[in-house]
Amino acid sequence: xxxxAGLNRTFKGxxxxxxxxxxxxxxxxxxxxxxxxxxxxxxxxxxLRLIAxxxxxxxxxxxxxxxxVSRPRRDVAMVxxxxxxxxxxxxxxxxxxxxxxxxxKRAQHRDHAMRLLEMTGLDGFAKQLPHELSGGMQxxxxxxxxxxxxxxxxxxxxxxxxxxxxxxxxxAVELQxxxxxxxxxxxxxxxxxxxAVLLADRVAVLSARPGRLNKLVDxxxxxxxxxxxxxxxEQVAAISAELHQLLLGNEYLP
Amino acid sequence: xxxxxxxxQRWTNIGLPTLGTVLIIGLWxxxxxxxxxxxxxxxxxxxxxxAFSRQPTYLFEQAGITFLETTIGFGIATxxxxxxxxxLAASRTVERMTFPAIAGINAVPKVALxxxxxxxxxxxxxxxxxxxxxxxxxxxxxxxxxxxxxxxxDLGEMARSLSASWWQTFIRVRLPWALPQxxxxxxxxxxxxxxxxxIGELQHPELxxxxxxxxxxxxxxxxMAFAALTLLAVMGAALFYSMVALERVLVPWARAISx
Numbered sequence: 001x002x003x004x005a006g007l008n009r010t011f012k013g014x015x016x017x018x019x020x021x022x023x024x025x026x027x028x029x030x031x032x033x034x035x036x037x038x039x040x041x042x043x044x045x046x047x048l049r050l051i052a053x054x055x056x057x058x059x060x061x062x063x064x065x066x067x068x069v070s071r072p073r074r075d076v077a078m079v080x081x082x083x084x085x086x087x088x089x090x091x092x093x094x095x096x097x098x099x100x101x102x103x104x105k106r107a108q109h110r111d112h113a114m115r116l117l118e119m120t121g122l123d124g125f126a127k128q129l130p131h132e133l134s135g136g137m138q139x140x141x142x143x144x145x146x147x148x149x150x151x152x153x154x155x156x157x158x159x160x161x162x163x164x165x166x167x168x169x170x171x172a173v174e175l176q177x178x179x180x181x182x183x184x185x186x187x188x189x190x191x192x193x194x195x196a197v198l199l200a201d202r203v204a205v206l207s208a209r210p211g212r213l214n215k216l217v218d219x220x221x222x223x224x225x226x227x228x229x230x231x232x233x234e235q236v237a238a239i240s241a242e243l244h245q246l247l248l249g250n251e252y253l254p
Numbered sequence: 255x256x257x258x259x260x261x262x263q264r265w266t267n268i269g270l271p272t273l274g275t276v277l278i279i280g281l282w283x284x285x286x287x288x289x290x291x292x293x294x295x296x297x298x299x300x301x302x303x304x305a306f307s308r309q310p311t312y313l314f315e316q317a318g319i320t321f322l323e324t325t326i327g328f329g330i331a332t333x334x335x336x337x338x339x340x341x342l343a344a345s346r347t348v349e350r351m352t353f354p355a356i357a358g359i360n361a362v363p364k365v366a367l368x369x370x371x372x373x374x375x376x377x378x379x380x381x382x383x384x385x386x387x388x389x390x391x392x393x394x395x396x397x398x399x400x401x402x403x404x405x406x407x408d409l410g411e412m413a414r415s416l417s418a419s420w421w422q423t424f425i426r427v428r429l430p431w432a433l434p435q436x437x438x439x440x441x442x443x444x445x446x447x448x449x450x451x452x453i454g455e456l457q458h459p460e461l462x463x464x465x466x467x468x469x470x471x472x473x474x475x476x477x478m479a480f481a482a483l484t485l486l487a488v489m490g491a492a493l494f495y496s497m498v499a500l501e502r503v504l505v506p507w508a509r510a511i512s513x
Contacts, residue, residue, distance in 0.1 A: 052415055053416055054411065054415060071413065071417065072416065072417045074417070078412070078415040080408055080411065080412065082408045082409075084406075084408040084409050084411070084412040086409070086426070086427065086430070087507045087508075087510075087511050088430050088505070088507045097416070097426070098416050100426070101413075101416045101417070101418045101422050101426070102416075119338045129507055129510070131507065131511050132510075188432050227302075
């Protein structure tokens with residue numbers, strides 16, 4: 001679904017150019033859940049913005065569904081760290097925003113929007129304004145806004161990192177359920193090893209300055225997975241330990 | 255979110271402002287009494303009421319004229335300043351080119367232009383409306399420009415990720431987000447538009463409360479001048495609070511997200 005070939009991205013910094021990503025190659029299969037982890041400044045967000053077509057690559061290319069990405073695509077949806085909801089619009093109107101911007105009929109997508117709200121446990125909140133909702137619920141609304149596009153690819157930039165620990169786990173489990181149900185290809189940037197092991201088919205570990213692909217780790221644990229006690233504790237522990245080692249190992253410290 | 259521990263709405267919205275106004279008038283009265291100030295220098299509230307009741311119809315008529323000049327000026331300035339702000343927000347080049355001139359023109363003392371206005375448009379009400387426009391145009395312009403350029407980065411990126419056009423982003427994100435700022439400008443502009451109309455009227459006293467103030471100065475009738483000033487104060491407060499009310503209707507979310 002996504003093919004990343006020889007991708008480089010350099011930013012102009014105050015003291016000369018800053019290499020955010022160097023020679024990244026990655027194939028993401030249809031329906032795959034790829035988690036991207038790495039220390040701060042390793043270019044995770046840059047990678048996501050390149051796939052989204054929000055910024056152009058310095059070198060190399062990104063293909064989505066076989067087409068080269070040069071600007072944002074309608075079948076690629078983004079979920080940001082902050083919900084980025086419009087405070088004057090009701091929950092339902094926020095979810096329908098992409099429909100309006102794409103110039104489609106609201107009425108035809110209203111039912112879909114209501115189904116998404118129901119799926120994320122927000123039925124009954126359609127007429128509320130964002131500020132009347134908790135942070136976790138606001139992020140669910142932003143997830144619905146991404147899903148209304150019926151995206152082939154969902155790009156998520158640390159979507160749960162601004163939430164408290166329990167809400168974060170709750171939403172991660174919910175995202176797993178949605179992914180199993182819809183089979184959307186997901187690229188999920190996170191700091192959390194726990195989230196990566198819960199959700200991902202594969203984890204791409206990036207190293208920092210410049211951002212390079214350090215290792216791709218397979219997570220061969222059957223779904224649905226859960227946090228805490230389960231039948232695959234040993235595997236979870238082994239993979240988590242490996243990811244820890246990759247992220248914190250001495251050779252990757254500056 | 256509703257909070258039951260807050261005092262009742264009616265008390266905070268009507269009771270407190272009324273109490274504050276009464277206390278301030280009481281203080282004014284007390285000072286004139288205790289210090290025994292002559293009404294010629296500073297009339298006490300009863301003197302002002304007395305002056306007002308001498309010719310209420312005349313005063314209300316003059317207030318009506320000033321009110322009309324003020325609101326027409328305020329209205330034209332609002333439409334013009336917001337349109338210009340949108341134009342400047344649409345093009346960085348135009349903004350860079352014209353903003354120094356706009357800021358410079360704003361720094362020119364408008365009072366100094368009053369005699370010129372008489373030359374340009376003559377001795378008619380238009381001169382007063384024009385003065386009102388000149389005084390309140392800039393605050394609305396700057397407030398709107400500030401509001402339009404204060405869109406949070408995450409909302410901007412969200413709009414870009416949906417490939418929203420400039421116009422779609424403007425109408426659905428930037429303009430609504432700017433509304434609270436625009437209202438700050440409008441609230442400041444209400445009083446400036448009154449001041450503008452009065453400058454015009456003082457320049458060529460003929461009609462309006464400015465003329466009343468000017469002529470009562472000539473006849474040493476300070477209480478009458480104060481009656482006119484009081485009407486101006488009431489007018490100013492009324493215009494200000496009409497903007498507050500409009501803001502509550504149009505931007506109910508702003509108070510909620512700014513705690």
